[in-house]
Amino acid sequence: MFNPLVTPELEALVGTVVERRSGVVCAAEFQRYAAAVGDYNPLYFDRDAARAAGHPDVVMPPMFVTYVVAPIVGLTKLRPDGIPLDRGEPIPLPGKRLAGGQEAEYHAWAYPGDTLTATTRIASITEKHGRSGRFVVLTRESSFENQHGDLVAVVRRSTIVRPEE
Numbered sequence: 001m002f003n004p005l006v007t008p009e010l011e012a013l014v015g016t017v018v019e020r021r022s023g024v025v026c027a028a029e030f031q032r033y034a035a036a037v038g039d040y041n042p043l044y045f046d047r048d049a050a051r052a053a054g055h056p057d058v059v060m061p062p063m064f065v066t067y068v069v070a071p072i073v074g075l076t077k078l079r080p081d082g083i084p085l086d087r088g089e090p091i092p093l094p095g096k097r098l099a100g101g102q103e104a105e106y107h108a109w110a111y112p113g114d115t116l117t118a119t120t121r122i123a124s125i126t127e128k129h130g131r132s133g134r135f136v137v138l139t140r141e142s143s144f145e146n147q148h149g150d151l152v153a154v155v156r157r158s159t160i161v162r163p164e165e
Contacts, residue, residue: 005093005136005163006127013091018140019120021069027057027112030064037063060110065144065153068110069118091122093136093161100137100158107151115147123156136161 034044042049043059050058060068073084110116123141127134137158144153 004127005134005161006125010091010093010125013122014124015121017119017121018091019142020117021071021120022115022117023068023070025060025068025110025112025114025116027060029067030060031058033064033067034061055109055111057111060112060114062104062106062153065104065106065110065116066118066142066155068116069144091125091138093125093138095136095161095163098160098162100139100160102155102157104153104155106153108146108153110146110152116144116152118142118144132162134163136163 031045034040039061041061043053043055044061045058047058050056071084077085079085120140120142123139124137125139126137128137129135137160139156139158142155142157143151144155146152
């Protein structure tokens with residue numbers, strides 16, 4: 001008899017909020033990030049250039065959005081792959097977890113001093129079949145809003161869970 005990996009209890013988790021984190025945008029932090037990845041866009045570093053482009057201050061690189069709310073975690077609280085052990089509400093899916101990809105939509109600029117709040121929901125839990133057998137794709141969706149309630153970004157991260165069969 002076929003035993004589904006995605007149970008009705010797991011399906012019921014779709015749409016639920018599993019984590020909420022906030023953080024303050026800091027120019028020095030996002031500028032270090034931009035320099036580290038080799039992105040020297042003057043909008044990130046030069047207040048006059050940013051103002052000339054219609055911004056009130058330097059702007060945060062869009063890809064930095066997830067780091068604004070990332071917790072500070074000691075080495076003993078990291079998995080071997082560098083991901084924090086505590087990633088919000090645990091999803092009861094036993095097995096080996098692998099990164100399945102990330103996609104993002106950017107809706108508004110963020111500036112130094114903005115407070116961003118990320119609300120993370122379970123977007124989907126889907127069973128798939130591949131060459132090496134069955135697996136589950138767990139997708140979390142994080143919506144980032146600033147202190148004014150404006151949507152700044154939506155980030156979707158997928159995790160592949162291979163059962164221990």
